[in-house]
Amino acid sequence: MNSTIALFLLQDGVINGAIYALLGVTLVLIFAVTRVIFVPQGEFAAWGALTLASLESGATPGTALLLVVLGVSAAVVETIRERASMRPARLGVMAVRDVAMPIALLLIVSTIAPTKPALWLSVLLTLALVVPLGPLVYRLAFQPIADATVLTLFIAAIGVHFAMIGLGLIFFGAEGFRNEPFIAGVFPLGPLMFKGQSLVILAATAALLAALWFFFEHSMLGKALRATAINRLGARLVGIPTRATGRIAFALAAAIGALSGTLIGSLTTISYDSGFIISLKGFVAAIAAGLASYPVTVVAAIGVGVLESFAAFFASAYKEVIVFSLIIPLLIWRSLVTAHHDEEEE
């Protein structure tokens, strides 16, 4: 091992860590706003990468059809569940938002896809397809039990994870895909070689984190999300619609997930079940931050990436063991330093 190898490993670790950071931050965000430990976050990443891959190959992505299916189900389920208080205006909103818009998107995508659209357009279409899935998942699975305990929500999240894995298999098939890099080519810097895509990942992560910071600190919507995170009841009392904040949190999660998917899609082969392990590493970072602090999550995620990369060099067979064992001392440390408050008592 010499310094060049160490630098290579460090670079590799930081880039992977950047992706874990994005996923870790969304886990913290969702947990803070809705108290859901969102296990299936990685699926959004996988779906983002697979949707982009379908568009690149000129096929209509499975997510377009999935969006219609989920949209119609959400509309039907909500109408039945709230039939007593259902007003024509809300029915109209749902008909447009959950039925008409997904069908319109499906038609648009299936006309554009065969022309193999430019990369920026493909990425935009990918986001347009995956982002609405976030709120739909929230409405179908979590909204009806929004006031349940963290444990119940967690169990529901595991169920959603399996459902999403199964849907991914149906809509994308079992084979893996790889995307074109956003920027092809390699840039030498001293002894190091930076892949164009690595630079894109670092830049996109930094930009997204900055945008999130701005959103939470300086926008009304972001402040409403923070208020809900701090105290749901209080937020409701001052007129913040907590249902809407849940949907917004999930839309953000789907957006960041899909974007991280399109970023890693050119580095590795992504198949319908690739997302889970990636988000699990983000989860390790989120745990290190006590599911509360965004900056600590980012630092911890990069730490996880670097640890993983060095573990791969020194003991590749035990790499995952090393990374996931990390969570045990972290949990012990957290339970020692944080004052214990039992939120189940509410």
Added chain:
Amino acid sequence: MRQSIRIALLSGGVCLVGTTTLAQVNVGITVSQTGPAAALGIPQKNSVAQLPKEIAGQKVDYVVLDDATDPTKAVANARKMIAENKIDYLIGSSATPATMALVDVAAETKTPYCAMVPSKAVVDPVDEKRKWTFKAPQNDAIMAESLAEHMAANGVKSVAFLGFTDGYGQGWLEEVEKAMPAKGIKITAVERFQRTDTSVTGQVLKILASSPDAVLIAASGTVAVMPQKTIKEQGYNKPIYQTHGVGTMDFVRVGGKDVDGTVFPAGPVVVADLLPDSHPSKKVGLEYIKAYEANNKTPFAVFGAHLADCMSIAANSVKPALEKGKPGTAEFRSGLRDAIETTKELPATHGVYNYSPTDHAGLDNRSRVLIKIVNGKWTLLP
């Protein structure tokens, strides 16, 4: 879901009625249509439609269940089919853990059983338990030896190994550690990676530091592209070998120019159209592919051909077994097992089967060819 269970139960019931009124051979198949081995289980399930409907004057009925790559579910499926459908022959499953579990079920219920995974441990040694199990895919040893021969012939003196941390990588590592030194090839580094890894830079740096003459990647499917791409990016331009796990066009589709020049072993069916006419697997292989692609409108995958081979083995043995007893009886099942064990020179899609009381793997060197990827196309190496 409940609906589909009801339909499954109902059709199970119909089969039960069927067996009591009409002598017919029942074949039970459990494959992984969902779960991690779905890429294997789906083409296997898709191959069922083209299996023979009648053998030696007997109607043949197939029951197909999904085990979701779960050994417990596979065992439950097998027991259900044995008890309710009175199956005479069991085929399954798509991944090694479930297959290992089925070996016990087959022995306990005395049902002849055909496995579709390459692990040697499934049928070796042939003891009281494994007596009922036969294996269709090639041993990893056959594949590893072919690579060692090619390396030795091309002046490769040392090789580094980069494989999955799971059973596939472990099985290959064991065979490589035997086959390579036997040809005088030194193993310079052994590194492992996970199917789900997003980066193998660490492993590749360590491998390249050991400066091998060639690198062997033991991974399967499109995941095998990523390590090869990483190796190329680090400026390595010596030969890269892969295993038969990459024998799908998806590998070339995903890998593009990064996988050009790769050499890997495969069952003959993979390149059936390129085989010389004298090759015993050419005719069977082409027939299989034609029927599969006509039925499914998708390209065939090598895993489905194992299912067809399992059925060829049984089909060849139904006639002698009928002399022992009627289908559905213990006599027929044990007759079928005995007949399969004496199979000689049976051409199938993956090679030529010769079973014996001590060898339930049955394949020899005719069961593998070496393929080189040239300009995004497979070419057959002599």
